Amino acid sequence: MDAETGIGASVLRKEDARFITGKGQYTDDISVFGQTHCVFVRSPHARAKINSINTDPAMAVDGVIRVFTGDELVEDGIGDLPCGWVVNSKDGSPMVSPPHPPIATTVVNYVGEPYAFVVAETLQAARDGAEAVEADFDILEAVVDTATASSSTQIHENAPNNQAYDWELGDKEATDAAFENADHVTELDITNNRLIPNAIEPRAALGSYDAASSTYTLYTTSQNPHVERVVLALFVNVAPEANLRVISPDVGGGFGSKIFVYAEETAVIWASAKVGRPIKWRADRSESFLADAHGRDHVTKAQLALSSDGEMLGLRVKTIANMGAYLSTFSSSVPTYLYGTLMAGQYKTPAIYVETQAVFTNTSPVDAYRGAGRPEATYVVERIVETAARELNMDPVELRRKNFIPPDAFPYQTPVALEYDTGNYAASMSKALELADSDGYAARKAASEANGKLRGIGYSCYIEACGIAPSQLVISLGAGVGLFESAEVRVDVSGSVSVMTGSHSHGQGHETTFAQLVSDRLGIPFDSVNVIHGDTGRSDYGLGTYGSRSIAVGGSAIDKALDKIIAKGKKIAAHMFETTEDKVNFAEGQFSYEGSNEPKPFAEIAGAAYIPAVYPLDELEPGLSEKAFYDPKNFTYPAGSYVCEVEIDPSTGVTEIQKFVAVDDFGNVINPMIVEGQVHGGLAQGIGQALLEHGIYDADGNLSTGSYMDYTMPRAADLPDFEVDMTSTPCTHNPLGVKGCGEAGAIGSPAAVMNAITDALGVKDVPMPATPHTVWETIQQGA
Amino acid sequence: MYSFNFRRASNIEDAQQIHQSSSDAVYVAGGMTLIPSLKLRLANPDDVVDLSQIEGLSAISSNDGVVSVGAMARHCEVAATSDIPALASLASRIGDAQVRNRGTIGGSLANNDPSADYPAAVLGLGATIHTNARAIAGDDFFVDLFETALEDGEIITRVDFPIPKRAAYAKFANQASKYAVVGVMVAETDAGVRVGVTGAAACAFRLTSFEEALSANMSASALDGIDVDSSDFNSDLHASAAYRGSLVTVMAKQAVEQLAA
Numbered sequence A: 001m002d003a004e005t006g007i008g009a010s011v012l013r014k015e016d017a018r019f020i021t022g023k024g025q026y027t028d029d030i031s032v033f034g035q036t037h038c039v040f041v042r043s044p045h046a047r048a049k050i051n052s053i054n055t056d057p058a059m060a061v062d063g064v065i066r067v068f069t070g071d072e073l074v075e076d077g078i079g080d081l082p083c084g085w086v087v088n089s090k091d092g093s094p095m096v097s098p099p100h101p102p103i104a105t106t107v108v109n110y111v112g113e114p115y116a117f118v119v120a121e122t123l124q125a126a127r128d129g130a131e132a133v134e135a136d137f138d139i140l141e142a143v144v145d146t147a148t149a150s151s152s153t154q155i156h157e158n159a160p161n162n163q164a165y166d167w168e169l170g171d172k173e174a175t176d177a178a179f180e181n182a183d184h185v186t187e188l189d190i191t192n193n194r195l196i197p198n199a200i201e202p203r204a205a206l207g208s209y210d211a212a213s214s215t216y217t218l219y220t221t222s223q224n225p226h227v228e229r230v231v232l233a234l235f236v237n238v239a240p241e242a243n244l245r246v247i248s249p250d251v252g253g254g255f256g257s258k259i260f261v262y263a264e265e266t267a268v269i270w271a272s273a274k275v276g277r278p279i280k281w282r283a284d285r286s287e288s289f290l291a292d293a294h295g296r297d298h299v300t301k302a303q304l305a306l307s308s309d310g311e312m313l314g315l316r317v318k319t320i321a322n323m324g325a326y327l328s329t330f331s332s333s334v335p336t337y338l339y340g341t342l343m344a345g346q347y348k349t350p351a352i353y354v355e356t357q358a359v360f361t362n363t364s365p366v367d368a369y370r371g372a373g374r375p376e377a378t379y380v381v382e383r384i385v386e387t388a389a390r391e392l393n394m395d396p397v398e399l400r401r402k403n404f405i406p407p408d409a410f411p412y413q414t415p416v417a418l419e420y421d422t423g424n425y426a427a428s429m430s431k432a433l434e435l436a437d438s439d440g441y442a443a444r445k446a447a448s449e450a451n452g453k454l455r456g457i458g459y460s461c462y463i464e465a466c467g468i469a470p471s472q473l474v475i476s477l478g479a480g481v482g483l484f485e486s487a488e489v490r491v492d493v494s495g496s497v498s499v500m501t502g503s504h505s506h507g508q509g510h511e512t513t514f515a516q517l518v519s520d521r522l523g524i525p526f527d528s529v530n531v532i533h534g535d536t537g538r539s540d541y542g543l544g545t546y547g548s549r550s551i552a553v554g555g556s557a558i559d560k561a562l563d564k565i566i567a568k569g570k571k572i573a574a575h576m577f578e579t580t581e582d583k584v585n586f587a588e589g590q591f592s593y594e595g596s597n598e599p600k601p602f603a604e605i606a607g608a609a610y611i612p613a614v615y616p617l618d619e620l621e622p623g624l625s626e627k628a629f630y631d632p633k634n635f636t637y638p639a640g641s642y643v644c645e646v647e648i649d650p651s652t653g654v655t656e657i658q659k660f661v662a663v664d665d666f667g668n669v670i671n672p673m674i675v676e677g678q679v680h681g682g683l684a685q686g687i688g689q690a691l692l693e694h695g696i697y698d699a700d701g702n703l704s705t706g707s708y709m710d711y712t713m714p715r716a717a718d719l720p721d722f723e724v725d726m727t728s729t730p731c732t733h734n735p736l737g738v739k740g741c742g743e744a745g746a747i748g749s750p751a752a753v754m755n756a757i758t759d760a761l762g763v764k765d766v767p768m769p770a771t772p773h774t775v776w777e778t779i780q781q782g783a
Numbered sequence B: 001m002y003s004f005n006f007r008r009a010s011n012i013e014d015a016q017q018i019h020q021s022s023s024d025a026v027y028v029a030g031g032m033t034l035i036p037s038l039k040l041r042l043a044n045p046d047d048v049v050d051l052s053q054i055e056g057l058s059a060i061s062s063n064d065g066v067v068s069v070g071a072m073a074r075h076c077e078v079a080a081t082s083d084i085p086a087l088a089s090l091a092s093r094i095g096d097a098q099v100r101n102r103g104t105i106g107g108s109l110a111n112n113d114p115s116a117d118y119p120a121a122v123l124g125l126g127a128t129i130h131t132n133a134r135a136i137a138g139d140d141f142f143v144d145l146f147e148t149a150l151e152d153g154e155i156i157t158r159v160d161f162p163i164p165k166r167a168a169y170a171k172f173a174n175q176a177s178k179y180a181v182v183g184v185m186v187a188e189t190d191a192g193v194r195v196g197v198t199g200a201a202a203c204a205f206r207l208t209s210f211e212e213a214l215s216a217n218m219s220a221s222a223l224d225g226i227d228v229d230s231s232d233f234n235s236d237l238h239a240s241a242a243y244r245g246s247l248v249t250v251m252a253k254q255a256v257e258q259l260a261a
């Protein structure tokens, strides 16, 4: 292994050279001959009946080629945008999924929902055309508020009480019994604020149809091009799967929002055949605010039962989750199987009961956003644990230590379905406390107080389930897809290697991490590995990148294909050594045999596979290319301890994070620098949620925070220097011992920040985001 | 954006001439406010008249106790001056680097955004706004929300700031936009103590109760117990009127403390 580029080395990211010199190829950078432009006509109303749409004035605009309405898609057999995970209610009935035509036909249900689109020679003409479309609406009363949605006017005909489902998990009776026997019950009502993803690259699509071969090619900003393809083919009926190629070139961030199958790419690829020319669409930033699926938006009541000495006995959680106007692609799984299943946290709590009511409102659809369900779960568990400690006058660290699942209890079956494979929670806690200099806290607090400032400290010990996911488990829970991953390792004649992966990189650095894995295992130079992804025409299949699954599932698939390459290499080498394959050893890029003092380098074996002069052709096919599909046996369970220290200026309400420590256990780490970068990004988003970001609708369903003038994206200057470190308990069930690191920072940090703020203010709760205004008002209420 | 004619004026008369002969014209300076509104199709002028090539319009000079800032002086240029540190400091905190590299004092004042910073400086320092037609006392310039004393087509040419004995600007910035939620300029000038407040109300104003208290005693504690009437203050997503009212005092005190430092 090359220490500079192998597993464990902080190799600089290959892909950054092209990204930072403007040489990336994003969807909007791609133009094809004959291309036209598309603009969507979006609803100005949160809820309205469409009486009529007059496209004639738009057709009269110079340069406009075609104007489409939703009816034309329906007439052509284009189906609804599906939700791919069926969640059942307590009574066993399946969730209610209201009709969701890509282009609205009879009603519009959120501001920004498209009801027509214009294809024109130029973007300017398409804009003019979109403005000229006339629609007659009956404006209806809109439902906006999460907490009261189920008692508000009914939005969808098939969804009484605006309810999608009323789901439960855990043992209700055992939990009730735990509460009956408890010495103390802590109650906490909290909200998890709506977030708007804001990837740096807005969504875009370029669809073209080749009449000669009856094939469609869709370039789009997808985190999972194969899923995009199968959904468009199988459910939306755009084209047979074999005739549809989806390419996700360089993609500038997704955070979940680019997992989903949206109206825009559906419309563009479908219409490209109708128009007979390629069609391009790229969202404006203002459009992204409305048209990308949002994140979070929960209202929760939680209760924790404890013994007088702080033993956690039972947890009850009742959540209302806002789904927005329709069920987006994976939305139903987020506040259920990615949420309720995490309520044990790092603790031995024996009885847990979780209920989630998913409700519709006239707001943009809500779906997975960095962490997806797990930040919400951590927020509930870690806020209520800290609150309980305060109520019992216990040190929150001690209360946690007392309840941690001990290292010798793994594998550990939680009362909420998951079986944790490994972990050492006390170890990361100890390391975090050391880095946080918790001993010096009292003096720092006194110094703040002397300056008229309030100081607080907060902890958060998160766990998450990622490396998504064992296929049969998730299918049994309602998922419409398997969640394995595919890989192909193609060794070239010269011994260089192309890796086709079903994972998709939109900022994660796979081209580097995966190349490190391959170069390390094959003992070949890092630079001779080329990682190819994001093209259904080049990778066999793939489920894409989300749920911190790329290294744990995608990497394991590559590892499995490498096993096959090495096994075949041994056979070839054995033939050349004139021995049997069990006597051939492979290490550091060399095939060796005890009976020979001349080891054969990997490239020589590759050469022999393609120029089979000395080769067992009667037993072995020529060539050296192997495929593998890897289906994980379990989720992986990254966990960590975060400590946040804040100082608040009571005169302005401004919170300053003075210290933020994150100690994570990601198991084995391929590239520590990339992992640290992922943690930094996650922390920025989690701290953004805690202090800055908030998607707010007014009473009529207009998005009040629809631009950067009002929606606060975290900037570097808003964030402290992070102190980041790691502990490691390698995953026990995947070949690399890896767990995944993409979401952890966003999962663990909001609770740490809010625990620190409530500690500083001496209050039970402050609603997120804790903006200066909110903090100031909290202080005024107490005064 | 809708199409428009881009007209580059070579001098002030030319600019005004183009403006007058057009049925619907608008001047563009740094474009930091105008261009976003054009892009969002909120404005649809026939002619956009560019002031950037007019000679001398961006000059900054300092003579006889007056700093004279040309209308086309960009925020980054004002931030680099030294004769009125409080003014330079204010300019250095407008928006972000990109905005400061384009936005101009003339554009900012003509626009009269209720959250803009310069209005606090104009009132706090007792500046005079010069146009192609006249000189307007700062105190008479800001009329209402986005409304100024400028006549249609009138062009700001420069702003004269008398150099104060000492002055300081305290700003509480909106976390998202970086505009002022509340900004307060406190200055000790030859004409007495002046306090200019921006962000709090429909447009910037002088706070005479603070001016009187600070004239008697230039210390933060002099402001204790003075009630700031916030009943007409702005109330929006980011700050209630009461919060703005409280911030006016907090920012004024910060400015006074900086003065003393």
Ligand SMILES: Cc1cc2nc3c(=O)[nH]c(=O)nc-3n(C[C@H](O)[C@H](O)[C@H](O)COP(=O)(O)OP(=O)(O)OC[C@H]3O[C@@H](n4cnc5c(N)ncnc54)[C@H](O)[C@@H]3O)c2cc1C
Pocket (backbone or CB within 6 Å): B026, B027, B028, B029, B030, B031, B032, B033, B034, B035, B051, B071, B072, B075, B093, B094, B095, B096, B099, B102, B103, B104, B105, B106, B107, B108, B110, B111, B115, B116, B117, B118, B154, B155, B156, B157, B177, B178, B179, B180
């Ligand atoms: C992201 C962002 C953040 C910002 N943050 C702040 C902030 O923190 N504080 C702050 O004060 N401002 C802020 N601004 C505003 C910015 O500083 C500019 O001052 C402002 O946009 C106007 O200046 P401009 O030169 O860009 O004018 P333009 O956009 O070119 O013009 C604005 C208006 O003024 C008129 N005009 C321009 N020049 C003249 C003239 N000489 N005579 C008569 N009329 C004229 C134009 O016709 C137009 O109507 C921010 C802007 C942005 C985009």
